[in-house]
Amino acid sequence: MDTLVTNSPPDDSNPLLNVSGLPRFKEIHPEHVEPALDNLLESNRAKLERLLANAEPYSWDNFAQAMEDMDEDLDRMWSPVSHLNAVCDSADLRDAYNRCLPKLTNYATEISQDPRVFQAYLQIAESADFRILSRAQKKIIDNTLRDFRLSGAELGGDAKKAFKAIRQELSTLTSRFEQNLLDATHAWSLSVTEREKLAGLPDTAMAMAAQAAKQDGVQGWKFTLDAPSYSAFMAYADDGELRRQMYEAYVCRASDLGPDANRWNNTGIIDRVLELRGEMARILGFKHYADYSLVSKMARDTDEVMKFLLDLADRSRPIAEKEIQELKDFAWDSDGVSDIQSWDLSYYSEKLRQSRYQFCQEDLRVYFPVPRVIEGMFEVVRRLYGLSITEKEGVCAWHPDVRFFEIVDANEEVRGQFFLDLYARNHKRGGAWMDECQSRKLSVNKSQLPIAYLTCNFSPPLEGKPSLLTHDEVITLFHEFGHGLHHMLTKVDYVGVAGINGVAWDAVELPSQFMENWCWQEETLEFLSGHYETGEVLPKELLNKMRTARNFQAGMNMARQLEFALFDMHLYSEFEPNGNKSVQQILDEVRASVAVVMPPPFNRFQNGFSHIFSGGYAAGYYSYKWAEVLSADAFAQFEECGVFNRDTGNAFLHHILEQGGTQEPIELFVAFRGREPTIDALLRHSGLSAC
Ligand SMILES: [Zn+2]
Incomplete structure (x- = not known):
C-alpha cells in the first residue's frame, strides 16, 4: 500500500481514515469529516501526479x-458520512457534509476535465493490450471515456471553465433543494387533542401519532408529513377539513404557498437547475439535457422514450377514466359528495377498495x-438461489435498531453483508433505499466483499408488539432487498462495474421490481406471513381478494406515473429560462394530456419532486416503467417454469445479478430470456392488456 504523501500526516485517531473492515459508526463525529476528506483528496492528488509522471505507456x-x-x-471514506447524514441528521454533521460537497465536486470535476487523465485512458483503449483485458476492464x-466526454474533457479554454462552474453550482443547488424539502417536511405537523376529530384512523396510525406527541411532551396526537403518518391520515381520517389541511401542507412543501410559504421555496432553484443543465448539454453539442441524459441509458433517444410513454398513456387512459368515474359515483352514493377533491381521492379509494374487496391494508x-x-x-432467496443468510451480533452501527446480516451461497462462499435499518425515527430521511457501504473488489493488493445499507421507514414496534407491516410495506422491503442482492451477489471483481455500478439507470430497477413479484405468490405467503399472535398464515381467501385488488385503480396509478415521467421528459427537453413556458405551464400541459384527476391550483408537487431535481432521475423518471417492462417479462419466465424453479433462479443469478455493469442491459436480458423484452407481461400484470 502507498504511503500517504501529505503535509499534515493523517490523524490515526480519525475513524474515517485508514479504514479497514466496517465503518466505525460510533466513533465518527462531525469534526472528523472535513479533515479526513482534505487529507484523502490531497493524498489522491499527489498519487495521481505520480501516476501521470511515471507511468508511460x-x-x-x-x-x-x-x-x-x-x-x-x-x-470508503465518504460513504459512511453521507449515510449518517441521511439516517442521523444533525446540524453539525449537516454543516460538515455541506462544506465537503463542493470539495468533492471540485475534485471530481478536476479529474474529469484533466486532459492528461483523459489521454491516459485513451492510450489504454488504443493500446495493443486492450484486447486482452477482461470484459469488465474494457467496459470500465x-x-x-464516455463519461469524460460527457464531463467536457474535449472542451477547450473558456467552455471548459464555464462547464466546471456549472457543475459546481448544480451540486450546491441540488443539495439545497433536498434540504429545503427535508426542513419543510419536518417543520409542519398537525396536532389534535380531541379524539373524536380522528374518527376513521386505524390503531397503528393513532398509536404512532400518540407516541410522536408524547416525544414532544404534549397531550394528544401528532401527525407529520413523513410518509407513514401522512398516507395513513389521507387514507383513513373521516374529517375532510383536516385531510385538506394535511394535503395542502404536503403538496406545498418548499414552495411559495401553504402554511410555510416562501420559507424554503425551491421554485428559484428549479428554474436555475433546469437552466444550468440545459446550458451544460448545449456546450457539449446536445440539443437539450434529455438527449445528454440518454447517452448513458438503455433507451436510445428522447423519441423512443416519448413514444413508449405515450403508448402506455393511450392504453391506460380509457381504464383510468372508467376508474375515476367509478370513484366519483362511489363518493356520491356513499356520502353525497358531488365534487371529489384531491384530498378525498385516497380516502374514497380506500373506502371503495374495502367495499369492493372487503379488506384493507391495515x-x-x-x-x-x-x-x-x-x-x-430470506427463505425466498434460499429457494431461488440457494443462499443462506444469518444475523451477525455485536456489529457497531449507528442506532440500536440496526441489524447486520451475512449472505453465504450454495457453495458456502460468503458473498456479501448488509445493514438493515427498518424503522422511521427523528433525524432520518424518509422513504426506503439501498446504498453501497463497500463494493466487491479482487486485486493483487486487496480483496473485499460487497456490503449494503438497506434503509426503510416502517412504524417501529410499539407496546411490546413486533412491528407489523402492511403488504405494501412488505413489497417495499423486497424491492430494496432486490437492489441489495444486485449489489451483493455480483461476481465482478472491479468496482467500476461491480453490482449496480455502471448499470444504466433505466435498467437498474430490474432486480428490485423483479423481487416484488414473490410477495404475491401463494407458495411464498405460506412462510412469509404468520399472524403475530396465533401464527396463522394469511388465509387463501384473503390472498385471492388481495390479488383481485392488486390492479385496483391500475389505470389511474399508471396515469399518475406517466404524468411524472412525461413532465420530467418535457421539462428537460422543452423548458427555456425566460422562455414562453414556465415549469408550472409544462406541468399543466402534461396533466391536461394524461391526468384524469386535476389537482387544485395551489398544488406545488414539482417543488418536492426530488427525484428529478436532486436525485439521479433528471430526464430519467421514465426508468421505473421502462425497467418494469424488463422485470415483468423476466418474472414471466418464472410463471412459465415455476416460481421457485432453481434452474430459472440460477439463470437469473448468473445472467443478471452476477454480471453487474459488465455488459449492456439488453445483452444480459437476452442471455437470460432468450429473446428481447416485450411489453406483454407488464400489461397483463397491470390488468391493462384488454385495451
Ligand atoms: Zn428502486
Whole structure:
C-alpha cells in the first residue's frame, strides 16, 4: 500500500481514515469529516501526479487500476458520512457534509476535465493490450471515456471553465433543494387533542401519532408529513377539513404557498437547475439535457422514450377514466359528495377498495410481523438461489435498531453483508433505499466483499408488539432487498462495474421490481406471513381478494406515473429560462394530456419532486416503467417454469445479478430470456392488456 504523501500526516485517531473492515459508526463525529476528506483528496492528488509522471505507456495495471483504487478509497471514506447524514441528521454533521460537497465536486470535476487523465485512458483503449483485458476492464475503460466526454474533457479554454462552474453550482443547488424539502417536511405537523376529530384512523396510525406527541411532551396526537403518518391520515381520517389541511401542507412543501410559504421555496432553484443543465448539454453539442441524459441509458433517444410513454398513456387512459368515474359515483352514493377533491381521492379509494374487496391494508398488518417477514424473505432467496443468510451480533452501527446480516451461497462462499435499518425515527430521511457501504473488489493488493445499507421507514414496534407491516410495506422491503442482492451477489471483481455500478439507470430497477413479484405468490405467503399472535398464515381467501385488488385503480396509478415521467421528459427537453413556458405551464400541459384527476391550483408537487431535481432521475423518471417492462417479462419466465424453479433462479443469478455493469442491459436480458423484452407481461400484470 502507498504511503500517504501529505503535509499534515493523517490523524490515526480519525475513524474515517485508514479504514479497514466496517465503518466505525460510533466513533465518527462531525469534526472528523472535513479533515479526513482534505487529507484523502490531497493524498489522491499527489498519487495521481505520480501516476501521470511515471507511468508511460499507460496500462490497466499501472494506471486504470490505481485510479479505481483511489476512487474506492474516497468512497470508503465518504460513504459512511453521507449515510449518517441521511439516517442521523444533525446540524453539525449537516454543516460538515455541506462544506465537503463542493470539495468533492471540485475534485471530481478536476479529474474529469484533466486532459492528461483523459489521454491516459485513451492510450489504454488504443493500446495493443486492450484486447486482452477482461470484459469488465474494457467496459470500465469505455465507460470512463464516455463519461469524460460527457464531463467536457474535449472542451477547450473558456467552455471548459464555464462547464466546471456549472457543475459546481448544480451540486450546491441540488443539495439545497433536498434540504429545503427535508426542513419543510419536518417543520409542519398537525396536532389534535380531541379524539373524536380522528374518527376513521386505524390503531397503528393513532398509536404512532400518540407516541410522536408524547416525544414532544404534549397531550394528544401528532401527525407529520413523513410518509407513514401522512398516507395513513389521507387514507383513513373521516374529517375532510383536516385531510385538506394535511394535503395542502404536503403538496406545498418548499414552495411559495401553504402554511410555510416562501420559507424554503425551491421554485428559484428549479428554474436555475433546469437552466444550468440545459446550458451544460448545449456546450457539449446536445440539443437539450434529455438527449445528454440518454447517452448513458438503455433507451436510445428522447423519441423512443416519448413514444413508449405515450403508448402506455393511450392504453391506460380509457381504464383510468372508467376508474375515476367509478370513484366519483362511489363518493356520491356513499356520502353525497358531488365534487371529489384531491384530498378525498385516497380516502374514497380506500373506502371503495374495502367495499369492493372487503379488506384493507391495515387488516393485513397482523399477518406480517417483521421477524416473520425477514425470515420469509430470506427463505425466498434460499429457494431461488440457494443462499443462506444469518444475523451477525455485536456489529457497531449507528442506532440500536440496526441489524447486520451475512449472505453465504450454495457453495458456502460468503458473498456479501448488509445493514438493515427498518424503522422511521427523528433525524432520518424518509422513504426506503439501498446504498453501497463497500463494493466487491479482487486485486493483487486487496480483496473485499460487497456490503449494503438497506434503509426503510416502517412504524417501529410499539407496546411490546413486533412491528407489523402492511403488504405494501412488505413489497417495499423486497424491492430494496432486490437492489441489495444486485449489489451483493455480483461476481465482478472491479468496482467500476461491480453490482449496480455502471448499470444504466433505466435498467437498474430490474432486480428490485423483479423481487416484488414473490410477495404475491401463494407458495411464498405460506412462510412469509404468520399472524403475530396465533401464527396463522394469511388465509387463501384473503390472498385471492388481495390479488383481485392488486390492479385496483391500475389505470389511474399508471396515469399518475406517466404524468411524472412525461413532465420530467418535457421539462428537460422543452423548458427555456425566460422562455414562453414556465415549469408550472409544462406541468399543466402534461396533466391536461394524461391526468384524469386535476389537482387544485395551489398544488406545488414539482417543488418536492426530488427525484428529478436532486436525485439521479433528471430526464430519467421514465426508468421505473421502462425497467418494469424488463422485470415483468423476466418474472414471466418464472410463471412459465415455476416460481421457485432453481434452474430459472440460477439463470437469473448468473445472467443478471452476477454480471453487474459488465455488459449492456439488453445483452444480459437476452442471455437470460432468450429473446428481447416485450411489453406483454407488464400489461397483463397491470390488468391493462384488454385495451
Ligand atoms: Zn428502486
